[in-house]
Amino acid sequence: MIKPVVIVTRRLPESVETRMKELFDVRLNVDDHRMDAAELAAAAAEADVLVPTVTDAIGPDVIAAAGPRLKLIANFGVGTDHIDVAGAHAKGITVTNTPDVLTEDTAEMTMALLLAVPRRLIEGERLVRAGKWDGWGPTAMLGTRVSGKRLGLIGMGRIGQAVAERARCFGMSIHYHNRRRLHPSVEDALEATYWDDLDQMLPRMDVVSVHCPRTPATHHLLSAERLALLRPNAFLVNTARGEVIDEDALADLLAERKIAGAALDVFQNEPAVNPKFLSLDNVVLMPHLGSATVEARTEMGQKVLINIKTFVDGHRPPDRVLPNL
Numbered sequence: 001m002i003k004p005v006v007i008v009t010r011r012l013p014e015s016v017e018t019r020m021k022e023l024f025d026v027r028l029n030v031d032d033h034r035m036d037a038a039e040l041a042a043a044a045a046e047a048d049v050l051v052p053t054v055t056d057a058i059g060p061d062v063i064a065a066a067g068p069r070l071k072l073i074a075n076f077g078v079g080t081d082h083i084d085v086a087g088a089h090a091k092g093i094t095v096t097n098t099p100d101v102l103t104e105d106t107a108e109m110t111m112a113l114l115l116a117v118p119r120r121l122i123e124g125e126r127l128v129r130a131g132k133w134d135g136w137g138p139t140a141m142l143g144t145r146v147s148g149k150r151l152g153l154i155g156m157g158r159i160g161q162a163v164a165e166r167a168r169c170f171g172m173s174i175h176y177h178n179r180r181r182l183h184p185s186v187e188d189a190l191e192a193t194y195w196d197d198l199d200q201m202l203p204r205m206d207v208v209s210v211h212c213p214r215t216p217a218t219h220h221l222l223s224a225e226r227l228a229l230l231r232p233n234a235f236l237v238n239t240a241r242g243e244v245i246d247e248d249a250l251a252d253l254l255a256e257r258k259i260a261g262a263a264l265d266v267f268q269n270e271p272a273v274n275p276k277f278l279s280l281d282n283v284v285l286m287p288h289l290g291s292a293t294v295e296a297r298t299e300m301g302q303k304v305l306i307n308i309k310t311f312v313d314g315h316r317p318p319d320r321v322l323p324n325l
């Protein structure tokens with residue numbers, strides 16, 4: 001039997017690549033370089049199945065270049081904002097993703113960031129490492145207590161809810177803004193307060209954390225005007241997508257100390273980081289590590305395998321992504 005040609009754009013965990021080689025005629029990206037637009041178009045022209053990641057722009061040009069064989073884009077990752085899902089769908093190409101298996105990991109990273117800025121973890125570590133620490137002091141490096149504070153979650157899907165569970169254990173009260181209000185039983189379990197109007201929620205929060213997908217509706221959802229609603233002692237955390245925040249406006253607010261701090265795991269033009277952030281000491285910058293655990297990346301790979309195998313066996317894959325209509 002002829003095996004389907006599966007082109008994988010980045011290195012995946014070894015166990016996943018091994019299983020792929022057993023099952024498919026797989027083309028791996030041995031040196032793990034970021035494929036440019038021409039390489040992605042060539043891959044789309046040749047493959048039966050394309051396995052991209054968040055680092056690949058699978059836009060209308062790549063979809064237009066897709067050959068008649070390309071029937072599945074099995075994304076390694078949950079977010080599909082880098083893929084022209086509507087264009088793929090219109091061309092009869094199924095798109096899948098890897099939900100659920102990175103929820104806990106991303107929530108853990110959010111909690112780490114949510115503590116890192118108010119408690120000045122990175123600043124403290126730098127001080128010690130630079131040999132500049134001159135000992136404990138009653139007024140030295142004072143941060144802000146997290147317990148008892150109000151956490152406002154923008155987006156209350158799987159990851160938002162997993163963050164809410166953890167933040168409650170840290171003594172925070174949970175508030176959220178979401179397209180849809182949660183079922184009352186979920187709200188009760190999380191003791192979460194729903195804010196229909198984001199503009200009403202923002203000025204009342206001590207910490208705001210972003211957990212919505214990037215869509216046309218959420219692009220710069222935290223615009224300059226909205227960011228200006230945050231309190232001067234508020235902290236902002238983003239482990240979702242950089243494009244949800246107007247980064248220039250945020251950098252200006254941080255520089256002028258109009259908000260207390262921010263922690264960002266994602267950026268609008270990754271891997272480039274807005275240079276305005278680099279000189280600020282009240283922002284923590286992370287290289288998109290939300291799902292970066294051995295467990296999550298292995299399980300993401302297993303999901304990709306299941307989606308491909310189910311599809312090539314003639315069934316509907318479990319993690320289909322439909323266009324936002």
Ligand code: DGY
Binds near residue numbers: 054077290
């Ligand atoms: C995702 O899955 O969308 C993450 O951002 C990358 O793992």
